[in-house]
Amino acid sequence: MIDSISGVGGRALPAGSVDGMAPSSSVAAPKMTPTVSGAASIAQPDHDFATLLGNAISEFGQKMRNAEAVSIGGVKGTAALQDVVEHVMSAEQSLQAVIAVRDKVISAYQEISRMAI
Amino acid sequence: MDDLALFSIGSDRNRWLATRSAALADNIANADTPGFKARDVPTFEAALSSANVAMLRTNGNHLAPTQFGARTFDLVNRPGEVPKHSGNTVSLETELANLGETRSQHSLVSGILGAFHRMLLSSSKG
Amino acid sequence: MADELKAAIISSASGLRAQSTRIRIVSENLANASATATVPGGDPYARKTISFAQELDRANGVNTVRVNSIGRDPAPYPAQHMPGHPAADSKGYVKLANVNPLVELSDMREAHRSYEANLQMVRQAREMIGDLIDLLKGK
Numbered sequence: 263m264i265d266s267i268s269g270v271g272g273r274a275l276p277a278g279s280v281d282g283m284a285p286s287s288s289v290a291a292p293k294m295t296p297t298v299s300g301a302a303s304i305a306q307p308d309h310d311f312a313t314l315l316g317n318a319i320s321e322f323g324q325k326m327r328n329a330e331a332v333s334i335g336g337v338k339g340t341a342a343l344q345d346v347v348e349h350v351m352s353a354e355q356s357l358q359a360v361i362a363v364r365d366k367v368i369s370a371y372q373e374i375s376r377m378a379i
Numbered sequence: 380m381d382d383l384a385l386f387s388i389g390s391d392r393n394r395w396l397a398t399r400s401a402a403l404a405d406n407i408a409n410a411d412t413p414g415f416k417a418r419d420v421p422t423f424e425a426a427l428s429s430a431n432v433a434m435l436r437t438n439g440n441h442l443a444p445t446q447f448g449a450r451t452f453d454l455v456n457r458p459g460e461v462p463k464h465s466g467n468t469v470s471l472e473t474e475l476a477n478l479g480e481t482r483s484q485h486s487l488v489s490g491i492l493g494a495f496h497r498m499l500l501s502s503s504k505g
Numbered sequence: 506m507a508d509e510l511k512a513a514i515i516s517s518a519s520g521l522r523a524q525s526t527r528i529r530i531v532s533e534n535l536a537n538a539s540a541t542a543t544v545p546g547g548d549p550y551a552r553k554t555i556s557f558a559q560e561l562d563r564a565n566g567v568n569t570v571r572v573n574s575i576g577r578d579p580a581p582y583p584a585q586h587m588p589g590h591p592a593a594d595s596k597g598y599v600k601l602a603n604v605n606p607l608v609e610l611s612d613m614r615e616a617h618r619s620y621e622a623n624l625q626m627v628r629q630a631r632e633m634i635g636d637l638i639d640l641l642k643g644k
Contacts, residue, residue, distance in 0.1 A: 326498075330385050333491045337385070337392045338423065343487065350494045357498055393637075397509035400630055404513035405568040407622045408520030411527075411615075412557045412570055471622050482629045489636040496640070 311367045318363045322356040329353035389492045391450055395423055396485045398452045403478050406457075406469050414466040418454040419477070426452050510637075512567040513630040519569035520623035523557055526572050527616045530555045531609050538604040546594035550602040552578035578603055 329349040335341030399420045409415040420426060460468035506512040530553050537550035558573035580603045588597030 330495070333495070334385055334388055336491055337389050337488050339484065346487070346491065350491065354494065354498060357501060361501060394509070397513075397633070400626075400633065401506075401509040401512040401516065401567075404516035404520075404626050404630065407619075407626050408516045408523070408570040409557070409559050409568070410520075410619050410622065411523075412559050415559055471618065475622060475625065478626060478629055482633065485633045486636055489640055493640050493644070497643070 311363070311370060315360070315363050315367055318356070318360045322353070322360045325349070325353040325356045385495060386492065389488050391427060392423065392488050393485060393492075394450050395420060395426055395452055396481050396488070398454075399477070399481050400485075402454050403474050403481065406474050407471065407478075410467070410469040410471055410474070411465075412467060415469065416467075417457040417460055417469045417474070419457050420452045421455055426450075506566045510630050510634050512565065514627055515562065515565055515567045516569050517623045517626040517630070519560075519562075519571065521620060521627070523570045523572055524616050524620040524623060526575075527555050527557075528613065528620065530575060531613045531616060534604050535606060535609045535613070538602055538606050538609070540602050541590070541599055542592040545592060547592055547600075549582055549592070549600050550604065552580070552602065552604045554578050 329352065332341050332345050332349040336343065336346035402418050402420060406417045406419075457468065457473075460470065460473075462468050506515075534552050540550035541547075542549050554576045556573045556576070557570050560569050560571045561567075562569050582600035582603050584598040584600055586597055587593055587599045590599045592599045
């Protein structure tokens, strides 16, 4: 469950459109090297999309694992309902964040690739 | 897909709850039948550990086994019930209390399965 | 039956039918509690009894209940001294129906309670089926 949903970040970006991008099946942040020369100096390491997406994915992965564990407890009747609801909602919110960042990254790269060289 | 754990146990739990519902319905329908003994499913933990798994089959086309084995749960006599004069052991209070519990557990499991299902769907869009 | 929730509804429907019949019988007893004969020394209304039996619905493999028999209460008729009554015998005694309204009312309450329990079961089984269908609908 975790891997198939966490892979949303790695699968989303089209392979081959950006150098050094490897399809990722887990929470590791993909390395992004822009093909436009000179653009590499634009991105600041602490605030670049790679970090943002990587953090969102890794936070989501953790929340998803917790949500699944608590939900299994909910199914068995060992976890409190409040706990199940909180963990699942938190995972859903986190997934939304990953999807939002991923979509922003995709549109940013589409813009970059449209720039006249 | 590696999400077998939650969907599989959620499926088992809902089937257990459905079997329990049928047992409660039988008890309630026969609440005034002389000699009738109230029955129930064993606890979920006990039921999981027994090997009652029948693979789903459709007539004609042979389906490959899925992770949703169609578990069946055999009923047992409800322990500790004092028979009425007629030999009947059904207590409507007990049955109705169990019925309410069954209803809310089923709602919870369905809700959990729905939430994770939607997350899976979102994550594989676009 | 493969679908246990449907089986629950079938069982409960049989319970509703059985309890309905029971309510009808009790109502008849109550309505005829004072019914005496019209001819001298004749028998009054005889209290009706009802018994249930478990039945396996073979077509579906579901346990249900059915009315086993509707009979007469063999208890003796109470006699009241009412000379001049059309049903009075040679000694002036009239046989009254062997119905005790208090017993019938108590039975009525029980039958009603059982009926409501079966109804509650049908409602909840339907709600559980609805929850599953909602999953299909993406709710």
